Amino acid sequence: GQQVMQIPQYQHVQEGEDFTTYCNSSTTLSNIQWYKQRPGGHPVFLIQLVKSGEVKKQKRLTFQFGEAKKNSSLHITATQTTDVGTYFCAVTNNDYKLSFGAGTTVTVRA
Amino acid sequence: DGGITQSPKYLFRKEGQNVTLSCEQNLNHDAMYWYRQDPGQGLRLIYYSQIVNDFQKGDIAEGYSVSREKKESFPLTVTSAQKNPTAFYLCASRSRYVRTGGEKLFFGSGTQLSVL
Numbered sequence A: 001g002q003q004v005m006q007i008p009q010y011q012h013v014q015e016g017e018d019f020t021t022y023c024n025s026s027t028t029l030s031n032i033q034w035y036k037q038r039p040g041g042h043p044v045f046l047i048q049l050v051k052s053g054e055v056k057k058q059k060r061l062t063f064q065f066g067e068a069k070k071n072s073s074l075h076i077t078a079t080q081t082t083d084v085g086t087y088f089c090a091v092t093n094n095d096y097k098l099s100f101g102a103g104t105t106v107t108v109r110a
Numbered sequence B: 001d002g003g004i005t006q007s008p009k010y011l012f013r014k015e016g017q018n019v020t021l022s023c024e025q026n027l028n029h030d031a032m033y034w035y036r037q038d039p040g041q042g043l044r045l046i047y048y049s050q051i052v053n054d055f056q057k058g059d060i061a062e063g064y065s066v067s068r069e070k071k072e073s074f075p076l077t078v079t080s081a082q083k084n085p086t087a088f089y090l091c092a093s094r095s096r097y098v099r100t101g102g103e104k105l106f107f108g109s110g111t112q113l114s115v116l
Helices: none
Strands: A003-005 A012-014 A021-024 A033-036 A044-049 A056-057 A061-065 A071-076 A085-092 A098-100 A104-109 B003-009 B010-014 B019-025 B031-037 B043-051 B054-057 B064-066 B077-078 B089-099 B102-107 B109-115
Touching: A003 A085, A012 A021, A021 A085, A021 A104, A033 A071, A033 B102, A044 A056, A044 A061, A044 B102, A071 A085, A098 B043, A104 B031, B003 B089, B010 B019, B019 B031, B019 B089, B019 B109
Parallel strands: A012 A104, B010 B109
Antiparallel strands: A003 A021, A021 A071, A033 A044, A033 A085, A056 A061, A061 A071, A085 A098, A085 A104, B003 B019, B019 B077, B031 B043, B031 B089, B043 B054, B064 B077, B089 B102, B089 B109
């Protein structure tokens, strides 16, 4: 299946600081989706990126799709305790097979 | 209240036993998925179904089986052939907007399976 590498695996952030997590593929992607899973919960859809170079914002979250459509990033500004959880990227291998990255687990120091 | 319902929340399996995890959705979605999540790890695809009476193996299908007799239901059976079944199992269905190409997965709350 299509492989996506997510880095870093863990991110320990001081409350109020910014951080970025990355998702990289060796092949061109048709689109990329991002999900968030809170501790003890299930993944919840955040956003889908489709166009080359696309940038979308959701409050303090900024999502970007690379120009070559082989990588994506999620940047969170002014981290809050509500940002704790694991962030996954997901890509479509064929039209229906959706594969997930290993995730970035975020913890926040108050 | 629309959504995906997984049951049971916790399940225990004895050696050599087959167990079935339930997944029901009332979102009228065609595509459904089963993922396995091990502690501290990502989601690995077990099986997926594009439409009723059709399903395909994912990346880790060995030791698992599924059926899709109804649009609303996509049960997963963990057979005795799965030697390391302890994990968190997540079911999902996919919404797709043909006009825009947008899509997203809706997940159930999961089933934690443990071996006695």
